[in-house]
Amino acid sequence: LPDGAFNVLPLSNEDAGLLVTDDRIKLISFTGSAPVGWDLKRRAGKKKVVLELGGNAGVIVHGDADLAWAAERCVTGGFAYAGQTCISVQRILAERPAFAKFRDLLLAGVRKLSIGDPMDETTDLGPLIRERDAIRAEEWITAAIQDGATLLCGGKRRGPILEPTVLTGTRPDMKVNCQEIFAPVVTLEAYDDYSQALRLINESPYGLQAGVFTRDAARIFQAFEELEVGGVIAGDVPSFRIDHMPYGGVKDSGLGREGLRYAIEDMTEPRLLVMNLR
Structure with a gap:
């Protein structure tokens, strides 16, 4: 990857909150508890948010x-x-x-x-x-x-x-x-x-x-x-998961999907080009 494409930032909860509201951040993906996840979504404004939260399967x-x-x-x-x-x-x-x-x-x-x-x-x-x-x-x-x-x-x-x-x-x-x-x-x-x-x-x-x-x-x-x-x-328990499957929930369990293809799609903005050439 090019320099700066992937960064690990160990932060306090307070400092991490700054990333949620920073206009330079275009998408937030969060895995954790439902109260924290929905609070992040509330604070994220117009940003796209992907949440993988709790469950009681x-x-x-x-x-x-x-x-x-x-x-x-x-x-x-x-x-x-x-x-x-x-x-x-x-x-x-x-x-x-x-x-x-x-x-x-x-x-x-x-x-x-x-x-x-x-x-x-x-x-x-x-x-x-x-x-x-x-x-x-x-x-x-x-x-x-x-x-x-x-x-x-x-x-x-x-x-x-x-x-x-x-x-x-x-x-x-x-x-x-x-x-x-x-x-x-x-x-x-x-x-x-x-x-x-x-x-x-x-x-x-x-x-x-x-x-x-x-x-x-x-x-x-x-x-x-x-x-x-x-x-x-x-034929199996809900704990079964393979990474290339779409994985995520509804209701309080979150928004969006994880899984390789599905995470990429969530992090991609479709763009249309129509060409009417004469």
Whole structure:
């Protein structure tokens, strides 16, 4: 690259804010929390803004799915990186006839996870980045239980390490469901009707990605048509991502798309030339 084409500027939050309002900056691309992202957009004026923000990704497990595979992938999607990705599995909905079997498979997988030092290659789940985030997640878990939820496993904290946690009997308005927990915590609920499950996934301020486990192509396309998300992953968890895919969300999850081609398009201004030569 030519000199000056790529620059890394370690800045304080206050100094970084100057870049947002500087007229020489033509586009801002931000990855982070929803409150910060939308504040940047508000301050950016006429600049183009690309936002990749938070999520509380939902998964539907229909009764015709491979339940063992779905449980295995939900364990990975919910607890890899201690749940600290914006597309970590947070809300799981299983069809009622398959609920008990799926629950048992999920809990068996969670209980096999090794908790400890992330520098140890045998560790599956390490600490959260900051202890205060582990404390916040623990408070949300406690609040859910006090409000009627049932703790199926986990829930205990030791410093910045929070045990992988599964809750059931939650409501959509509980923080463990309606906000981004960004911790190793998932909720598991039963549904009776597939359309009901789609509505429950949409009962979120976020819309990044969703996962659907079913062998029925019609249900997959119904999810693709009705779910208010940037991407639907059929047969896998919403944590699945490849860099050349378009990646981004709707609602509070952001604006624009990442992914090589799509980021380039967001950073390009189309220009038209019409030539009427005689």
